[in-house]
Amino acid sequence: MSDIDYKDRGSLLNPLKSFAFFGRPAVTEAIEPRPASDNYRGFHVNDWTKCVGCSTCQKVCDNAAITMVRIPGLIADPVKGIRDERPAIDYGRCCWCGLCVDICPTGSLALSREYVHTCVDAELDSYFVLPDSSGMHGQHFEKGWAKTADADLVDLDRQKMPEMEPEQRIGNFAEMLLGYDDQQALLEASRCVQCGMCHDACPTHMHAPEYIRAIWEGKLEEAVAWIYQTNPFAHICGRVCTRRCEDACSIGHRGEPIAIRWLKRYAMDAVPHERVKQIALAGKVDTPTGKRVAIIGGGPAGLTAAFDLAKKGHAVTVFEALAEPGGMTRWGIPEYRLPYDRIDRDIDVIRSAGVDIRCNVRIGQDITLDQLRAGHDAVLLALGLQQGRQTRIPHSEHEKVFRAVDLLNKITANEPFDVPHCAVVIGGGNVAMDIARSLARLQKQQYGQVNVVVTALEEQQHFMADPDEIKEALEEGIVIRDQCGPQGCEIDAAGKLVGLKTWKVLSIFDENKRFAPRYDEAGETIHACDTVIEAIGQSADTSLLGDTLTEALEWNRGRIKVDADGRTSEAWLWSAGDMVNGPDVVHAVADGHRVATSIDAVLMEQKK
């Protein structure tokens, strides 16, 4: 089998043939380091303009060679998911495996083609290096081992949320998104690299990395426990949160961010409600403090504060003007996005902490603020923004011109009203989409066809509304006309509303970034309709304060002025939520926690 026979006893002369090598040139190697291969795994380079300090490299490092260092002067922006930290490498530990490169979510990290470093004992510090793009010795070596598409260790694609098709969903208010199944949730959770950017970006600093990890581990109750550490609006935020977390997600730099919101929703839906209640109430103080707190407004801000204070043993009463608690999450957000039974669950948890919620009590009418103050040790105002703003364009006082929130309110209350045959909505935000899509559903139910136009000042790609909302609205047959500035409602001789006149928008802001739209009159359009809906924002109704208190309080641009803890200039009065700090549920929740902490501190101080 072998080409040399085993029986070959060899020859003494054979090696002499090697003398031929004397005639050949010697093999020489240059003293300079040889250039390394294109793919070389040498010392790190890190593009600091791309690196966000997420520390994923540190987590994958098998030799514990990476230390995160905070560098003052670099951009630190939790909202965008950027930290002023960068990885430093201990070359006493690094083994140049390059897993840090393959996993780097932004692609900032690479290994260079530089591979020589020597030093004497006294210079051992030179083994600890903070690489930037100039490399270990500032010599700008070329990149060696760098990220390639087929070698990425980050999964850039999110699990698709199952949803109802437009035809299925348009004629009803059933929830359009169906939620992840177990397998999808597991896969989605497994994409997370645990960088915690989401936690930093979240107004209430939810423990998203922890609950995502718990979901991945199949410990759903633990996930719920993590969620309740910071957010009693758990079901609600699992469905409608504005998810700053996902904007900050490291994976989002090159791919789709982790569906943090849908994972929260999944965990909340997966654990039985009675268990959720037990988990949420863990740590509740048993002995009452004897202190009484009145909270005006049963929205996210008021109820979050109520939940916290009740868990700390205070007697909390919430006064809510409307028939059911939940605030705008119930009376504004349409059912197809947030079913009422999920709101009921969140509220039930809060109630079970001992919070007394009294509905149909409007403070200022049914009970005065003074009465409340007399019976309580602290009062919290969390009124939200209930009044729709008006455009005040000509003829907008017509009876067929409505505010979006008023109509949404009627829809929740199941109050009958004339569903427009043809509606024009003014505004390009989420509220505009909510009313447009709600009306579209009602039209489909009652007339069999959708006839809603949404007009807004901005170009469509700059609408305030969530891109998903716009996409879904279009799917449902809603017409969007962008760059339209409303100029007046058109009324016919009989006094009937027949349309909305708009001009084409040239620019919205002036050079000082102030709101000052400029129009092109030639681009005039009449949008025919029988109803106009204004969805351009809401304002607070603070009439319950009365003249004396309004005088006494300090104000800030039309809002009650509060300090960082939510305390007003009156020692007994706090304020939270949309009326002082917008704009969404999770901010209201964060605010609720803040005021609760402050109220508790003051009350416990009084007790001493």
Added chain:
Amino acid sequence: MRPENYQSVNHPPSNEFELFFGPNHPGIEGNYALKVRVNGDEVTSARADGGYLHRGFEKLMEGRLWIQNIALVPRICVPDPVPMEVCYSLAIEELGGIEVPERAQWIRVMQLELSRIAAHLFTFGGHAATTGMYTPMFWGIADRDLILDLFEELSGGRVYHIFNIPGGVRRDLPPGYLDRVSKTLDYIESRLPDYDNLLFTNKVFVHRATGVGVLNQEQALEWAVTGPNLRATGLDFDVRRDDPYLVYDQIEFDVPVEQAGDAWARALVRRSELKESLRILRQVVAKLPSVGGPIRAPIPNPLAWNLPAGDVYTRVESSKGELAYYVVSNGGDKPYRVHVRGPSAMHAVQVLENLVTGARIEDVAQIMFSLDACPPEVDR
């Protein structure tokens, strides 16, 4: 200088000496030691002494994520690291039910055979050196460097390539890579006559190696000898052919076998395997351009990757013999247990002790090198 606490010993009158070979000795492969008793020039007994390279790899692996261990395993056998990477990856893939794309399988075979050539060049150079011939060693190491160049180009690392990963390989081939592989193959092939002249048909070497460290087939089987050492006793067995993995069943190659079971036969088997590996590589080079597709199956985020509970025993034919990994998962993100069965664990302890006993002192080093024992496989 004598240490302060040195006490001279009165040796009992005896012709026996105890000699301590190693752990840092030119006649020992790697950091390893052999305690031999000699009577005159004859070894009367021998005990292997390991532990100088123990780094607790198996324990370390239990504390690292599945994927992190790919940086660890090649260190278990420095001269032939690729089988370590592949064998570990095969275990993970079997546990996780991961189908390795065909292209990746061919790329793995390419590395495995390049690694085998590099390892054999290293070994016969070392073997020659133990018989006092140093030029083959220089040649072997210099030529091996050309293969390291290929690895550097492919993986960015010369010795520890860390290139195979559960699911496949980490990068595709660089442009024009196969041409350069072919060139190196041509060169190595052209060198075979040189090696033959200098070493394999060199009367001095043949005489020094013949009849040294003889194992018959029965003994070989009894002592769990594998790989070239087993084939040198006439047993026609090769894991690649008889318990195939990757795409070896699509490749044509012969399994060289010798009969005599001595150091010379073992050297010849390796010499013939060089040619077979070249033959395999030619087929890989011809085949790879037509095998498209991905280089890695999708794997989960390494930071959140649980493998189903279970255990698996994977093995490959390394240049030294049967290399196996026993991997246990308890369903977690790290191995619950990894047991590395290196071929040298057999060759460098019991077999070595047995073969050295009765041998002449000047052959001890040759016997160890002719077994191609790799101490880190023993120590792990």
Added chain:
Amino acid sequence: MKLSPTSNLSASLEFLLQEISGLRSQWKSPRRLRVDLQAETLPALIELLKGRAGFVHLSAISCVDWPAQNEFELVYHLWSYEVKVLVMAHIRIPRDPGIYLSIYDLYRPAAFFERDIHEMFGLFFEGSPDMGKFILTEWDGPPPMRKEFDGEAWVMNQFDWQDYQPGWLKDIEAKGGGITTRPEDVRRDKPKPWDEQS
């Protein structure tokens, strides 16, 4: 019956194994047979496999520590050059007192594996030729491969880590920055708030 490679392999192997009482077998792939059996019956199985089915090659003996069950698992990997099948025979033995029988009489390589397992797990094999230390000659701690031995903690206590003070770090510290997360910090699970409360 003597097994031959031409016979219907799986059937005849399974038939042979029926001689061992309480044995469960499962083909994991065409060449891998997993066998679970009582520790007392292992010697009989091994004798059977070696004597009558050509399993002359002891590829390895692996040990797995299962402290929760207070057991060691021993896995004997046996290969037959004739029928080209690997049998993995699994047994469990109590962790206390941790004694089992050597199979050195049948398989010489067992001496190495048994010595290794003794050294790393503290499991004693009666009848094995040498249970002396081999790798850990200077170690007097517990058998390190046991799960309760925390290698990383030992290393952290044992060694002084290089305390680097490079100039760049001093500059950053002077500006108010500095190290935020050391690698050690991410290698341990963070405590959970509700654990602290209780």
